[in-house]
Amino acid sequence: MSVRLIAFDLDNTFLYDADTVSRGNREALEDAAAEHVMTAIASGRVFTSLPAAVLAVPSVEYAITSNGAAIYKLPKEEGRLDENGRFDADRCFTHARCIHRISLPEDRVRAIMKLLEEYPSDRYPVSFETFINGKAYSCEDYIRRPERYGLSPAYIEYVRTTRTMVADMRQFILDHADTLDGLDLQIGDPAVRDEIRSRLMAEVPDIYITASVSNRIEMSNASAGKAAGLRYLMNILGIKKGETAAFGDADNDIDMICAAGTGIAMRNGTPSCRKAADYVTKACREDGFAWAVHGRLGIRNRRAEKEKYMRAALKEAGKAEALDEVPVGCVIVKDGKIIARGYNRRNADRSTLSHAEMTAIRKACCVLGDWRLSGCTMYVTLEPCPMCAGAIVQSRIDRVVIGARSDKSGSAGTVVDLLHTDGFDHQVETEFDVLGDECRKLLSHYFSQKRK
Numbered sequence: 001m002s003v004r005l006i007a008f009d010l011d012n013t014f015l016y017d018a019d020t021v022s023r024g025n026r027e028a029l030e031d032a033a034a035e036h037v038m039t040a041i042a043s044g045r046v047f048t049s050l051p052a053a054v055l056a057v058p059s060v061e062y063a064i065t066s067n068g069a070a071i072y073k074l075p076k077e078e079g080r081l082d083e084n085g086r087f088d089a090d091r092c093f094t095h096a097r098c099i100h101r102i103s104l105p106e107d108r109v110r111a112i113m114k115l116l117e118e119y120p121s122d123r124y125p126v127s128f129e130t131f132i133n134g135k136a137y138s139c140e141d142y143i144r145r146p147e148r149y150g151l152s153p154a155y156i157e158y159v160r161t162t163r164t165m166v167a168d169m170r171q172f173i174l175d176h177a178d179t180l181d182g183l184d185l186q187i188g189d190p191a192v193r194d195e196i197r198s199r200l201m202a203e204v205p206d207i208y209i210t211a212s213v214s215n216r217i218e219m220s221n222a223s224a225g226k227a228a229g230l231r232y233l234m235n236i237l238g239i240k241k242g243e244t245a246a247f248g249d250a251d252n253d254i255d256m257i258c259a260a261g262t263g264i265a266m267r268n269g270t271p272s273c274r275k276a277a278d279y280v281t282k283a284c285r286e287d288g289f290a291w292a293v294h295g296r297l298g299i300r301n302r303r304a305e306k307e308k309y310m311r312a313a314l315k316e317a318g319k320a321e322a323l324d325e326v327p328v329g330c331v332i333v334k335d336g337k338i339i340a341r342g343y344n345r346r347n348a349d350r351s352t353l354s355h356a357e358m359t360a361i362r363k364a365c366c367v368l369g370d371w372r373l374s375g376c377t378m379y380v381t382l383e384p385c386p387m388c389a390g391a392i393v394q395s396r397i398d399r400v401v402i403g404a405r406s407d408k409s410g411s412a413g414t415v416v417d418l419l420h421t422d423g424f425d426h427q428v429e430t431e432f433d434v435l436g437d438e439c440r441k442l443l444s445h446y447f448s449q450k451r452k
């Protein structure tokens with residue numbers, strides 16, 4: 001059964017730090033979307049502290065937040081972008097729809113706070129965070145003295161910018177006891193944390209207690225949890241367990257990893273998380289998410305494919321270099337097959353028409369028996385010149401993937417942009433910098449040899 005829904009934890013699973021998304025992980029999400037696989041964030045974070053870098057990926061459709069206590073449907077792309085086409089976090093939050101919410105029962109909140117009266121903050125390193133309607137509130141002291149509460153320095157800025165700071169959190173929590181999606185503690189002393197955790201489990205039954213990182217205790221409604229969030233999505237989307245996959249690294253991911261058809265833990269995950277998983281992927285920092293999306297879930301790796309075809313174009317460029325021509329090579333691909341190849345033979349043929357792209361276009365027309373090359377993608381090591389760009393538009397090629405830019409004659413945007421000219425009846429989709437370094441190196445090596 002192939003996967004239709006992927007739920008993924010953020011911190012130490014998908015994100016390198018508070019808000020860094022690697023190219024590999026972002027592209028893996030896009031690859032999933034290209035195969036109509038839905039993706040959902042599944043985080044202990046509250047909605048307004050979700051990182052812009054993830055929300056900006058249009059293929060991420062759902063967010064299970066606050067450990068499953070609040071689930072959001074994210075807006076379509078236009079609901080996430082400002083008038084300049086840039087991601088706008090406030091706009092995204094305004095247009096997101098909360099489709100499921102379960103608050104902590106008020107009597108549980110009061111019971112938790114009663115127990116914590118025995119741990120006054122002047123004597124114990126205990127700090128509070130709470131989530132109300134997608135917003136996070138935190139103790140001022142938490143960012144003033146992060147080391148006291150075990151907050152990693154990499155997260156100070158994240159906490160400062162995503163929380164509303166409150167001076168007296170204990171009072172604030174009691175004042176809002178009937179509306180909390182989640183109540184978290186940050187405790188700098190592991191022994192105190194373990195003691196409070198055991199006492200909460202024994203003395204305040206019927207709450208869900210978990211942790212995303214070791215200095216925290218995260219509490220929500222007994223029927224919350226990431227697994228409950230994942231099941232809720234499966235239910236409304238009509239997706240079976242066998243069609244789901246979930247990624248995580250921490251103890252608050254274990255129930256979700258077990259609830260998914262394919263549970264995947266990161267190599268950097270906690271021992272119990274790794275034990276619960278069907279499969280352990282590479283570490284977060286090695287793009288373990290992308291690794292498993294392609295390798296385990298069988299989703300096509302479109303970058304690897306692009307690089308494969310660009311390598312074939314580089315091989316053609318090598319043929320030009322062997323003839324002492326400027327090394328430019330090109331292939332044309334249709335339905336996953338290379339149907340034509342070409343390389344620069346301007347001197348050999350004593351013809352300016354013998355550019356790599358012109359040769360490949362002529363051959364592709366022969367193979368297809370048509371001047372129209374619709375459905376074709378061209379991979380070329382150097383940005384096309386005006387002549388070749390003209391031929392690309394005239395032949396109705398869908399897409400051109402380019403290695404290096406050309407400052408002297410680039411006609412896909414560097415000097416002029418003939419591939420996206422409003423008045424023309426055909427526009428060509430373009431992508432730059434696929435194996436760009438290798439393509440540039442080949443050219444600069446050729447010209448430095450010439451100068452000797």
Ligand SMILES: [Zn+2]
Pocket residue numbers: 355356357384385386387388389
């Ligand atoms: Zn050309």
